[in-house]
Amino acid sequence: MNKFHVSVRLIACLSLLVLNAVIAFAQNTANQCPDQLSGLKSSIWKIIEIPVCWETISPNTATERQWVRQATVDTWEKNSSVRFIGWGGCQSNSRGIRIGIGDIHPHTKGLGNQLDGTTKGMELNFTFAIWSPSCSQPSRREYCIKNIAVHEFGHALGFSHEQNRADAPDWCQKEKAGTNGDVYITPYDLNSVMNYCNPKWGGDGNLSELDIKGLQAWYGKPKMPLNRFDGRWRGNLTYSDPGCVADNIEVSISGSKVTGAMSTPDGRRVAVQASLDQAGQLKGFQLRLSPKDLITLRGGLTEGSLTSTDCGCGSYSFRRSE
Ligand SMILES: [Zn+2]
Secondary structure, eight states: OOOHHHHHHHHHHHHHHHHHHHHHHHHHEEEEEEEEEEEEGGGSSSEEEEEEEEOOOGGHHHHHHHHHHHHIIIIIISSSSSSSEEEEEOOOTSEEEEEESSSOOEESSSSSGGGTTTTSSSSSSOOOSSGGGGGGGTTHHHHHHHHHHHHHHHTTBOOOOOGSSSSSSSHHTTTOOOOOSSSSSSSHHHHHOOOOOSSSGGGOOOOOOOHHHHHHHHHHHHHGGGGGGGGEEEEEEESSSSTSOOOEEEEEETEEEEEEEEEESSSSEEEEEEEETSSEEESSOOOEEETTTEEEEESSSEEEEEEEEETTEEEEEEEEOO
């Protein structure tokens, strides 16, 4: 009995030694590899299409919400396979990144998939009356909102503050804040959008070369962006002229080719042929309903603005019909 106890203790002791050795080795490796953006590896999303929703949706914030979305498209999406999808209002059980809006210091509650389904997992500021009032100037608001969005979505992808790294210069480490990463994906990067010490605030919202390297290490290089739109889509067209009813249109997309037809209220079918460019923007999308009635769509596939010679301006949106 006694002997058994001893051997259990001995094994436990040996295991602890081995474990300590592993930890020491891991720490050593980290210390010895300053040459290796930093992130929290366990927080990498296992999905490449990450749902995003807004806790509150008001028509008053449509422009600002679009700025945020565009900022993510122009940076994290453009340079990797990751896609932020949805962008509607949150339901009580919505997963993914749930964005609250308030006049607060913008932040995320954790990194990467720690935000999955968390109420107000990300909070953004659109007004800047209290926090960072200089951003409330009309000339600065779009810049501030986009710039901050790029940084916060960096957290949402699992990237921590670059100034938190042990290999950041001492003067910069004084700015430490938030959750630490546990791996260094690239060398320390002064120009990272995740570095408070960046001489350009938030890198002016542009990913640095090393940001892109780190991003691609975790989320892959951009795939041919057009293929992701392949399939059948249903569009809804609404007009500013209250005398004009909304129209529906079905299109089929294959690569850059967009073909489809709209059924008019008087029972005709008006065909359309257009294209999608590399950035997912519709090109040449025109519906000629009559010699004097032409509808032109401008924007991305999922939504944009339209002009109609008969019904004024308006907007459209497309959703997958499968
Ligand atoms: Zn931050």
